[in-house]
Amino acid sequence: MNMTMDMMKGAMSSSEMPMKGMDPAMMQECMEALSACMQACIMCADADAGEGMAKCAGMCANCADMCNTMMRMMLRMNGWDMQVMSSMMQTTTMMMRACSAECMTHAEMSEHCRMCAMACDQGVSAMEKLMGSMSEAMPVA
Amino acid sequence: MNMTMDMMKGAMSSSEMPMKGMDPAMMQECMEALSACMQACIMCADADAGEGMAKCAGMCANCADMCNTMMRMMLRMNGWDMQVMSSMMQTTTMMMRACSAECMTHAEMSEHCRMCAMACDQGVSAMEKLMGSMSEAMPVA
Amino acid sequence: MNMTMDMMKGAMSSSEMPMKGMDPAMMQECMEALSACMQACIMCADADAGEGMAKCAGMCANCADMCNTMMRMMLRMNGWDMQVMSSMMQTTTMMMRACSAECMTHAEMSEHCRMCAMACDQGVSAMEKLMGSMSEAMPVA
Amino acid sequence: MNMTMDMMKGAMSSSEMPMKGMDPAMMQECMEALSACMQACIMCADADAGEGMAKCAGMCANCADMCNTMMRMMLRMNGWDMQVMSSMMQTTTMMMRACSAECMTHAEMSEHCRMCAMACDQGVSAMEKLMGSMSEAMPVA
Numbered sequence: 001m002n003m004t005m006d007m008m009k010g011a012m013s014s015s016e017m018p019m020k021g022m023d024p025a026m027m028q029e030c031m032e033a034l035s036a037c038m039q040a041c042i043m044c045a046d047a048d049a050g051e052g053m054a055k056c057a058g059m060c061a062n063c064a065d066m067c068n069t070m071m072r073m074m075l076r077m078n079g080w081d082m083q084v085m086s087s088m089m090q091t092t093t094m095m096m097r098a099c100s101a102e103c104m105t106h107a108e109m110s111e112h113c114r115m116c117a118m119a120c121d122q123g124v125s126a127m128e129k130l131m132g133s134m135s136e137a138m139p140v141a
Numbered sequence: 142m143n144m145t146m147d148m149m150k151g152a153m154s155s156s157e158m159p160m161k162g163m164d165p166a167m168m169q170e171c172m173e174a175l176s177a178c179m180q181a182c183i184m185c186a187d188a189d190a191g192e193g194m195a196k197c198a199g200m201c202a203n204c205a206d207m208c209n210t211m212m213r214m215m216l217r218m219n220g221w222d223m224q225v226m227s228s229m230m231q232t233t234t235m236m237m238r239a240c241s242a243e244c245m246t247h248a249e250m251s252e253h254c255r256m257c258a259m260a261c262d263q264g265v266s267a268m269e270k271l272m273g274s275m276s277e278a279m280p281v282a
Numbered sequence: 283m284n285m286t287m288d289m290m291k292g293a294m295s296s297s298e299m300p301m302k303g304m305d306p307a308m309m310q311e312c313m314e315a316l317s318a319c320m321q322a323c324i325m326c327a328d329a330d331a332g333e334g335m336a337k338c339a340g341m342c343a344n345c346a347d348m349c350n351t352m353m354r355m356m357l358r359m360n361g362w363d364m365q366v367m368s369s370m371m372q373t374t375t376m377m378m379r380a381c382s383a384e385c386m387t388h389a390e391m392s393e394h395c396r397m398c399a400m401a402c403d404q405g406v407s408a409m410e411k412l413m414g415s416m417s418e419a420m421p422v423a
Numbered sequence: 424m425n426m427t428m429d430m431m432k433g434a435m436s437s438s439e440m441p442m443k444g445m446d447p448a449m450m451q452e453c454m455e456a457l458s459a460c461m462q463a464c465i466m467c468a469d470a471d472a473g474e475g476m477a478k479c480a481g482m483c484a485n486c487a488d489m490c491n492t493m494m495r496m497m498l499r500m501n502g503w504d505m506q507v508m509s510s511m512m513q514t515t516t517m518m519m520r521a522c523s524a525e526c527m528t529h530a531e532m533s534e535h536c537r538m539c540a541m542a543c544d545q546g547v548s549a550m551e552k553l554m555g556s557m558s559e560a561m562p563v564a
Binding site: 045046047048049050051052053056057058061 | 330331340
């Protein structure tokens with residue numbers, strides 16, 4: 001992901017939009033966590049379906065779609081609306097937390113759920129860190 | 142979209158999750174509006190790029206991705222978490238409102254922006270109607 | 283979807299790219315079929331997961347993602363590369379055909395599979411019609 | 424992505440589907456390249472829009488969507504249909520090759536295009552390597 005970070009720095013330097021309080025390294029870490037969470041959730045949902053775990057499958061599929069969209073929105077700097085970004089970051093964090101909680105209810109019997117919960121937790125941590133660093137720049141929804 | 146509605150009714154009747162206050166016809170209307178908004182936003186972003194309108198292109202691309210994810214989450218009833226759904230519905234509505242406002246700033250010179258703003262506005266209306274009907278069933282974020 | 287068609291006609295009239303053999307109404311019909319197929323597939327995958335039908339769930343999820351991407355590519359006229367479009371149209375048609383076949387194996391016991399197979403079949407028909415009309419404009423992969 | 428690879432190995436060991444000729448490490452490398460290519464393409468499209476480069480923006484947006492869908496399909500092992508996977512791998516490779524070619528036409532004046540072309544080229548290499556290793560297991564479309 002070094003290339004992604006180089007491209008982000010280039011975009012930030014040329015963007016007209018003020019990037020107050022934005023740390024490219026922290027955003028990068030966040031996008032890596034979102035990408036890893038999306039991958040884990042897709043695999044977990046795929047495995048769940050063979051085990052009749054419908055709620056876990058549905059939540060993982062939703063979490064995967066949200067992480068994907070969140071990451072794509074972070075990458076499109078020209079499209080940033082700070083209020084929308086802030087609300088989407090909070091919603092995605094809420095989704096990863098809910099998905100982790102569901103996965104943890106069957107983590108003992110299902111290794112993919114245990115790993116998916118870990119990926120969600122790492123996503124939550126990265127998002128909270130980034131949101132904390134941006135709290136002065138972004139309005140709270 | 143009649144088939145979608147028939148499948149939704151089938152899913153609702155067999156789902157274990159209580160669907161308090163959920164009107165399939167209202168959800169259906171909402172998903173059609175989200176789908177139309179996604180399509181308009183993708184075409185608007187595509188046209189914007191040839192006209193150097195970076196902010197509009199970025200916001201439309203983000204709005205398209207959010208509408209898409211919102212619609213997919215509505216269709217996966219087993220994955221519903223009411224708090225996440227409520228927050229995502231509010232965030233998507235906020236995104237469509239912001240995208241409409243941006244498009245309206247150049248609606249006079251750009252026909253695709255004018256039409257995209259209309260699609261966003263119809264999405265906002267459909268979402269507000271659905272959220273209003275669900276206000277007793279869903280916690281406010 | 284009337285607005286989508288109006289926007290498409292506008293884009294076609296202003297596009298520099300030759301749209302040989304392209305019928306907006308036929309494309310419109312195709313995108314509606316892809317959108318309906320995506321929706322049916324997401325609902326079918328969601329229901330499958332509660333019934334332990336892992337293969338059907340995975341194929342429907344893949345079919346939903348492909349239909350979605352195919353529709354988005356059709357809407358972005360500036361990004362059209364005829365060879366890629368042709369190959370993607372063939373691949374998406376292949377996916378819908380495979381998904382329909384899988385769903386049909388349990389259509390008798392599962393109503394959502396029966397309806398999903400119908401949505402896939404309609405998608406296949408619409409794509410074949412469009413590809414037939416474009417055969418003179420597009421290279422065969 | 425170590426967690427992704429661990430989950431993939433787990434899924435492969437329990438899957439009923441024969442994974443002839445599949446090397447998890449090679450698939451992992453491929454998915455990382457697809458993810459990096461998607462990210463570069465989204466950023467390149469976002470930057471293109473401010474520079475009036477409509478064709479590059481549209482092709483990059485399409486390439487991003489295809490890489491994303493390809494990666495998601497690779498992760499859903501229960502949904503694999505070898506003929507569809509093979510055709511989708513070839514189409515995605517074709518898309519990345521076309522996107523790289525378009526980006527290279529303005530790589531000298533645009534740093535994001537130069538970097539995006541590199542990400543596409545790495546995606547093409549990873550896909551060709553994986554397709555080569557699978558050629559005995561998969562039918563050629």
